[in-house]
Amino acid sequence: MFLTIFANNQNEEKMKENGHKKPQRAVIMGASSGIGYALAQRLIAHGWTVGLAARRTQPLQQLQQQAPERCFYAPIDVTDAHAEAQLLALFQQTGGVDVYVHAAGIGWQNPALVAEKELKTAETNAVGFIRMVGTAYRYFAKQHKGHIVCISSIAGTKGLGPAPAYSATKALQNTYLQALEQLAYQQRLNLRFTDIRPGFVDTPLLTGTTQFPMLMPVERVAQSIEKAIRRQRHVCIIDWRWRVVTDLWRLIPNGLWRYVGRMLH
Numbered sequence: 001m002f003l004t005i006f007a008n009n010q011n012e013e014k015m016k017e018n019g020h021k022k023p024q025r026a027v028i029m030g031a032s033s034g035i036g037y038a039l040a041q042r043l044i045a046h047g048w049t050v051g052l053a054a055r056r057t058q059p060l061q062q063l064q065q066q067a068p069e070r071c072f073y074a075p076i077d078v079t080d081a082h083a084e085a086q087l088l089a090l091f092q093q094t095g096g097v098d099v100y101v102h103a104a105g106i107g108w109q110n111p112a113l114v115a116e117k118e119l120k121t122a123e124t125n126a127v128g129f130i131r132m133v134g135t136a137y138r139y140f141a142k143q144h145k146g147h148i149v150c151i152s153s154i155a156g157t158k159g160l161g162p163a164p165a166y167s168a169t170k171a172l173q174n175t176y177l178q179a180l181e182q183l184a185y186q187q188r189l190n191l192r193f194t195d196i197r198p199g200f201v202d203t204p205l206l207t208g209t210t211q212f213p214m215l216m217p218v219e220r221v222a223q224s225i226e227k228a229i230r231r232q233r234h235v236c237i238i239d240w241r242w243r244v245v246t247d248l249w250r251l252i253p254n255g256l257w258r259y260v261g262r263m264l265h
Helices: 002-017 034-045 058-064 083-093 115-143 164-186 218-231 240-251 254-264
Strands: 025-029 049-054 071-075 099-102 145-151 190-196
Touching: 025 034, 025 083, 034 049, 034 058, 034 218, 049 058, 049 083, 058 071, 071 083, 083 115, 099 115, 099 218, 115 145, 115 164, 115 190, 145 164, 145 218, 164 190, 190 218
Parallel strands: 025 049, 025 099, 049 071, 099 145, 145 190
Antiparallel strands: none
């Protein structure tokens, strides 16, 4: 009998890992490419009801064709002043939301510090991030439950010389999510927060930048994110090698960090 119970428990755990847990409702901001697109594919395949948002709608239409009855989409630009109302409308269209995933973002290698690129990165990754994640927080606060997932980066741990503005905005995302978690605790809200910090992922964001080490397939990253969502993990640094690297980064003095930066240039 013990063996039977043990086997049943093992099967239940395996089903959860494979996405056979009770389907939920998620909205993914930035689902038109990269990590957001790959994650949307997984959630749709595993029975989730999914709302998709991005500036470009053609990829969203392709995703919707996989499950038209439980996949919805809306064109949303996080830098637009009307984005908050558009996101809330998508929440309603999806039939409510259990999980909000913020995967929208841009980034350039900008060692020349071109002002236009720096400011555009800040507008999208900082101002747009606060606008949309703040909207999700207020929505979940009203229903006293919800899960906010942020696709951040290890670049928020230590500044990367080739991408100053990108690194700064990712650090902002990390601390903003930490602050919201503390605020939710103070307000006695049953909210969950997951900060995803992948290393270098093989996405359009890094096209032409193959000098970055340990590039990870985007499908593998999406799988890890889905697991982190189901387990409600607080911080998820994908790939044990990057966990070791980021721990070491925190210990490196700033003087030595300048030389490490040459390896990433």
